[in-house]
Amino acid sequence: MLNYLWAGMILIGIIFGAFTGRMPDITNAALDSSKEAITLCITMMGVMSFWVGLMEIATKAGIIRAASRRIRPLVNFLFPELPGDHPAQEHITTNIIANVLGLGWAATPAGLRAMDELGKLEEDRRRGRIAGPVRQRGVASNEMCTFLIINISSLQLIPVNVIAFRSQYGSVNPAGIVGAGIVATAISTVVAVVYCKMMDGKRRV
Numbered sequence: 001m002l003n004y005l006w007a008g009m010i011l012i013g014i015i016f017g018a019f020t021g022r023m024p025d026i027t028n029a030a031l032d033s034s035k036e037a038i039t040l041c042i043t044m045m046g047v048m049s050f051w052v053g054l055m056e057i058a059t060k061a062g063i064i065r066a067a068s069r070r071i072r073p074l075v076n077f078l079f080p081e082l083p084g085d086h087p088a089q090e091h092i093t094t095n096i097i098a099n100v101l102g103l104g105w106a107a108t109p110a111g112l113r114a115m116d117e118l119g120k121l122e123e124d125r126r127r128g129r130i131a132g133p134v135r136q137r138g139v140a141s142n143e144m145c146t147f148l149i150i151n152i153s154s155l156q157l158i159p160v161n162v163i164a165f166r167s168q169y170g171s172v173n174p175a176g177i178v179g180a181g182i183v184a185t186a187i188s189t190v191v192a193v194v195y196c197k198m199m200d201g202k203r204r205v
Contacts, residue, residue, distance in 0.1 A: 153192035
């Protein structure tokens with residue numbers, strides 16, 4: 001659907017430019033935008049390499065594992081029916097930590113692995129190996145829905161991507177968005193947790 005929307009907007013812009021005699025402006029804008037896109041990609045690559053490198057160092061130093069133990073009570077609160085020794089626990093905590101640090105790209109692999117383990121958990125429930133609500137194949141579990149919503153709300157202490165964008169486009173204070181970002185994402189995360197808990201109770205079977 002997004003592909004159709006983008007293609008439609010581009011086509012409308014070209015047609016409008018043709019009828020108003022602004023085709024040279026469209027051509028110049030396309031060339032300038034292409035150059036900016038390459039520059040932005042290089043900037044983002046450097047920023048993300050730096051933060052992902054720090055994340056890897058923290059993982060090898062045991063900092064991530066220690067932080068995971070610290071937030072284990074939070075994970076148990078968000079996912080009360082998730083077995084404590086389940087492999088999804090580690091991936092969920094890693095994903096949450098990466099998101100809090102604003103490392104959305106670094107959080108993606110852990111998020112995918114967590115979803116895969118939650119899918120295996122559902123299979124184990126269907127086969128009677130683990131206790132818990134059993135749902136049909138193709139229906140997301142409570143844990144899957146909660147994990148997805150928490151990722152979307154995504155509390156962030158350091159919005160790395162936004163800082164990089166602001167720096168790329170000449171902001172005097174690229175990190176000036178940090179305070180507002182913390183407030184906005186904190187509110188969205190609280191609302192997400194409340195919503196998950198309300199819906200979690202309704203979806204129990």
